Amino acid sequence: QFRLRYDGGVNEALGNAxxxxxxxxxxxxxxxxxxxxDDPITVVLELGTSLQxxxxxxxxxxxxxxxxxxxxxxxxRLSVPLIAVLRHELAHSFIRARTGGNCPTWLQEGIxxxxxxxxxxxxxxxxxxxxxxxxxxxxxxxxxxxxSLPPEQVPLAYAESLSAVAHIARTRGExxxxxxxxxxxxxxxxxxxxxxxxxxxYPEFQRSWEDALKASAPxx
Numbered sequence: 491q492f493r494l495r496y497d498g499g500v501n502e503a504l505g506n507a508x509x510x511x512x513x514x515x516x517x518x519x520x521x522x523x524x525x526x527x528d529d530p531i532t533v534v535l536e537l538g539t540s541l542q543x544x545x546x547x548x549x550x551x552x553x554x555x556x557x558x559x560x561x562x563x564x565x566x567r568l569s570v571p572l573i574a575v576l577r578h579e580l581a582h583s584f585i586r587a588r589t590g591g592n593c594p595t596w597l598q599e600g601i602x603x604x605x606x607x608x609x610x611x612x613x614x615x616x617x618x619x620x621x622x623x624x625x626x627x628x629x630x631x632x633x634x635x636x637x638s639l640p641p642e643q644v645p646l647a648y649a650e651s652l653s654a655v656a657h658i659a660r661t662r663g664e665x666x667x668x669x670x671x672x673x674x675x676x677x678x679x680x681x682x683x684x685x686x687x688x689x690x691x692y693p694e695f696q697r698s699w700e701d702a703l704k705a706s707a708p709x710x
Contacts, residue, residue, distance in 0.1 A: 491516055493530050498538030498563075505535055507568050508560060508576060515577045519584050519605055524668050527587035531580070532557040554582045574606055581605040589674040596632035597680070599648055600655030601667060610656030613649040618703040620646055629654060629696055633680065657699045662688055 492512060494505055512533065520526045536559055553559050558579045565572065581602035585593055604610070620626050627639075627647060636647050658666050666687050673683030681692050688695060 491530060493532045495532065495534045497534050497536045501535070501537060501562070501566070504562065504566065504568070508533070508535060511568065511573055511576050512580055515580050515605075519581060522605070522664060522668075523584060523588065523671065525584065525588050525671070527584060529587075531583050534559050536561050536563070538563055554579045554586075556586070558583060578602050578606040585671065588671045590677070592674045592677055592679075593671070594629075594633035594680050595635055596629050596647070596651040596654060597670070597674075598651075599636070600651035600653075601671075603648070603652040604655045604659065604667075608652050610652050613652045614656070614703060614706060616646065616649040617653045618706065620649075621700060621703055626650070626700070629699075630692065653703070654695075654699050657702055658688065658695075661698070661702075 492509060494509060496505070512531075534557055553561075553575075558576075560572075560576065560579075562572075579602075582598065584605075585598050585601055603613075617626065625646070627643060627650060629650070632647055632650065636644050639647055655667065658670070670683055670687035673686045674680070678686065684695055685691050690698060
């Protein structure tokens with residue numbers, strides 16, 4: 491399943507703990523997505539690099555380039571943030587393998603957060619507040635890399651991604667996510683894969699999601 495490498499030193503105990511977390515997440519994702527990557531996933535433990543905020547654009551650009559890079563400087567044992575990072579980046583490896591890289595960024599990041607165990611209710615509140623202020627970023631805008639967004643919009647982009655994927659799961663079930671990834675894996679563009687998986691066009695899904703956010707917003 492994995493090829494483990496070290497950069498900047500060796501910590502076998504921590505490496506074994508990392509592999510244990512990844513192996514458990516691997517089985518969980520394989521069961522939920524009905525898919526296993528064909529090739530082993532390379533994991534590099536970088537003992538000379540510090541853990542950063544996963545919402546920072548440079549984090550999204552550099553941590554999983556086909557190889558999972560895990561920054562571990564100063565760490566001797568697993569932590570809750572590290573476990574979240576491991577689960578998140580492994581999810582990216584699954585999604586990339588399933589779709590051949592043919593996946594909008596909002597969907598890629600949303601599914602990664604969903605599988606990781608992110609809190610969609612918290613993000614729904616953030617996104618609903620942005621929608622009330624007219625600051626919601628259309629999902630079509632979030633198909634490309636988040637690094638191209640103004641830095642102040644990046645946290646909202648991540649929040650919208652998880653909120654939108656959670657809406658798919660709530661209204662169509664996780665099976666719809668599986669179907670959507672399968673369609674993208676068959677090289678369908680997102681505007682064709684969405685109707686096949688959800689029976690909704692891209693604009694219809696955007697409206698459905700926004701309507702659900704409005705319905706869940708607290709009454710003033």
